[in-house]
Amino acid sequence: MIRVTIYNEFVHEKEYEEVKKVYPQGIHTCIANFLKEDSDIMVRTATFEEKEHGLSEEVLSDTDVLIFWSHARQDEFSDEVALRVKKHVLRGMGLVALHSAHYSKVMKTLLGTSMTLKWHHGETERLWCVNPTHPIAEGVPEVIELPMEEMYGEFFDIPKPDDVVFAGWFSGGNVFRSGCTFTRGYGKIFYFQPGHEEYPIYYDKNIQKIIKNAVRFVNPVVRKESDLECVGQ
Ligand code: ZN
Numbered sequence: 001m002i003r004v005t006i007y008n009e010f011v012h013e014k015e016y017e018e019v020k021k022v023y024p025q026g027i028h029t030c031i032a033n034f035l036k037e038d039s040d041i042m043v044r045t046a047t048f049e050e051k052e053h054g055l056s057e058e059v060l061s062d063t064d065v066l067i068f069w070s071h072a073r074q075d076e077f078s079d080e081v082a083l084r085v086k087k088h089v090l091r092g093m094g095l096v097a098l099h100s101a102h103y104s105k106v107m108k109t110l111l112g113t114s115m116t117l118k119w120h121h122g123e124t125e126r127l128w129c130v131n132p133t134h135p136i137a138e139g140v141p142e143v144i145e146l147p148m149e150e151m152y153g154e155f156f157d158i159p160k161p162d163d164v165v166f167a168g169w170f171s172g173g174n175v176f177r178s179g180c181t182f183t184r185g186y187g188k189i190f191y192f193q194p195g196h197e198e199y200p201i202y203y204d205k206n207i208q209k210i211i212k213n214a215v216r217f218v219n220p221v222v223r224k225e226s227d228l229e230c231v232g233q
Contacts, residue, residue, distance in 0.1 A: 010028060048076075095110070099150075111182060118153035127179075158191070168194075
């Protein structure tokens with residue numbers, strides 16, 4: 001079994017009617033529901049308002065893959081919890097960071113760059129697979145059209161990725177490295193751009209397939225504790 005924890009801030013869905021209409025039970029519940037279709041995946045969820053944001057040492061020790069969506073409370077997110085997540089990634093926990101989580105403390109501390117990008121609302125995106133032999137692209141079409149998405153554009157200040165799996169083209173002309181993999185310590189990271197909260201992106205079957213593939217890709221290989229002595233201290 002792959003033990004997945006889905007962290008979603010769960011703030012926009014409670015504050016804005018238009019977001020609540022799209023995700024009445026929150027983005028985390030939508031993602032949990034499609035992951036639960038797969039019998040080899042176990043899911044739990046965590047939100048900002050929970051104690052330690054639902055990401056206690058106990059929870060992270062029992063997590064193979066952390067999915068992370070955040071936006072409105074990135075500054076208020078606990079430094080201690082961000083460092084705890086980093087420690088677990090360095091020791092092998094997989095991380096799938098979605099959409100605006102690029103700018104989370106967790107991603108900034110793991111990747112070490114400013115993580116800034118260009119953005120504005122309301123464009124059509126064509127998400128092109130630029131790495132069709134990559135495991136995250138398995139069973140995914142060459143191009144996925146998202147009728148409405150927030151534009152994220154280059155320059156995206158990330159360290160050089162291990163692989164770029166998807167590239168986004170937006171109707172205003174911008175392009176973006178929309179699906180990138182990184183390795184930190186023993187942990188694998190996948191950053192995936194689609195998923196602005198006002199649009200029903202996580203109901204798209206192809207987007208769901210990519211997230212499921214990513215969970216399996218970043219799922220850690222089993223290691224001996226002695227291998228991990230040098231990391232995550
Ligand atoms: Zn957004």
